Amino acid sequence: MTPPQRQRRSPGQPPAVPPPADTPPKEGELRNPERLFVIGGEAGGERAADLDLVTLIVARADPPVSATPEQAAVLRLCAAPLSVAELSAYLSLPYSVVAVLLTDLLAAELVQARAPIVRQKVADRSLLEAVMHGLQKL
Amino acid sequence: MDFKSSDTIPGPRTEDRLPHTAEAAVKIVIVGGFGVGKTTMVGSVSEIRPLTTEETMTQAGIGIDDNFGSASKTATTVAMDFGRISITDQLVLYLFGTPGQERFWFLWNGLFEGALGAVVLVDTRRLEVSFDVMGRLEERGVPFVVAVNSFPDAPRYPVAELRTALDLPEEIPILDCDVRRRASSRDVLMTLMRFLHSLAMKGALT
Ligand SMILES: Nc1nc2c(ncn2[C@@H]2O[C@H](COP(=O)(O)OP(=O)(O)OP(=O)(O)O)[C@@H](O)[C@H]2O)c(=O)[nH]1
Ligand SMILES: [Mg+2]
Numbered sequence: 001m002t003p004p005q006r007q008r009r010s011p012g013q014p015p016a017v018p019p020p021a022d023t024p025p026k027e028g029e030l031r032n033p034e035r036l037f038v039i040g041g042e043a044g045g046e047r048a049a050d051l052d053l054v055t056l057i058v059a060r061a062d063p064p065v066s067a068t069p070e071q072a073a074v075l076r077l078c079a080a081p082l083s084v085a086e087l088s089a090y091l092s093l094p095y096s097v098v099a100v101l102l103t104d105l106l107a108a109e110l111v112q113a114r115a116p117i118v119r120q121k122v123a124d125r126s127l128l129e130a131v132m133h134g135l136q137k138l
Numbered sequence: 139m140d141f142k143s144s145d146t147i148p149g150p151r152t153e154d155r156l157p158h159t160a161e162a163a164v165k166i167v168i169v170g171g172f173g174v175g176k177t178t179m180v181g182s183v184s185e186i187r188p189l190t191t192e193e194t195m196t197q198a199g200i201g202i203d204d205n206f207g208s209a210s211k212t213a214t215t216v217a218m219d220f221g222r223i224s225i226t227d228q229l230v231l232y233l234f235g236t237p238g239q240e241r242f243w244f245l246w247n248g249l250f251e252g253a254l255g256a257v258v259l260v261d262t263r264r265l266e267v268s269f270d271v272m273g274r275l276e277e278r279g280v281p282f283v284v285a286v287n288s289f290p291d292a293p294r295y296p297v298a299e300l301r302t303a304l305d306l307p308e309e310i311p312i313l314d315c316d317v318r319r320r321a322s323s324r325d326v327l328m329t330l331m332r333f334l335h336s337l338a339m340k341g342a343l344t
Binding site for chain 2: 001003004005006009053073081082088090114118119121136
């Protein structure tokens with residue numbers, strides 16, 4: 001039996017052309033999907049756009065009396081560092097809702113955000129070695 | 139929003155809390171068509187019970203003539219399983235498994251852009267279900283390895299034949315695995331890391 005054949009794509013190749021507007025979307029499929037929550041953020045402050053699924057969030061203070069229930073929940077959960085993804089999971093809130101919550105908390109300096117290490121053109125070899133070492137212990 | 143009182147939200151178990159020294163996280167994405175074993179792989183290597191995060195996507199509804207031109211939008215939820223591995227007291231690795239419709243994953247800001255790399259899982263009974271996502275990774279320049287999740291009744295192809303069928307260059311690792319086994323899933327991740335390391339060596343030379 002011969003396996004089906006794929007064709008390689010190249011970097012920067014424009015994604016496949018979206019279907020013309022008069023093609024009805026398939027069952028359960030949306031046309032031109034976009035994120036539901038568009039995030040603005042305070043000028044000069046840390047914006048939600050700077051957050052990542054794996055940004056680690058740590059509370060800097062106990063919930064003030066003025067905190068909303070959501071904010072209080074975030075502050076309690078982040079007594080120890082917790083990723084935005086984990087917050088979203090424990091709070092059962094979509095990622096971008098959590099990002100908005102965090103934007104306010106960051107502006108109020110109630111939480112601290114620890115940025116992730118993201119892929120670079122030339123990866124940091126010592127970082128990769130540290131990850132390999134950690135996996136070896138698994 | 140109907141929000142549960144914060145006292146009733148079960149947070150991480152004590153043993154699942156990260157140390158205060160945790161400074162930064164990295165992530166790896168596990169992709170592939172439906173049912174190839176992504177969730178199983180996340181679960182088998184994660185130190186925490188796998189969790190789910192979701193994002194709500196909506197149709198850009200302007201000008202669409204359902205509801206007689208009203209600006210109603212259809213929302214859909216995209217959910218993602220993830221797990222975690224503590225690398226050191228300072229560094230944490232997160233693994234994201236991406237179910238559902240591929241095209242949504244790539245709208246998830248920074249999911250692929252920031253990832254160190256990706257594991258593409260394939261099932262040789264349905265190789266083609268993983269084609270689209272491989273192309274999308276290539277377009278975005280996300281480095282990946284291919285792991286063949288060995289289901290018992292799946293056809294076995296020699297690696298060379300698979301490489302030709304998948305149209306992959308020689309340097310991209312292709313390996314067999316059983317994602318139900320932690321050691322096997324770990325080997326897949328190690329292979330990805332070694333591959334990334336070799337790319338970094340090459341990058342440093344050019
Ligand atoms: N025999 C065998 N079964 C497996 C293996 N890996 C996964 N399965 C089974 O295959 C089914 C699908 O696995 P999942 O891990 O849910 O696959 P998935 O890629 O997350 O699926 P979707 O999220 O629906 O796309 C489950 O019933 C698994 O128990 C494997 O290595 N061998
Ligand atoms: Mg799954």
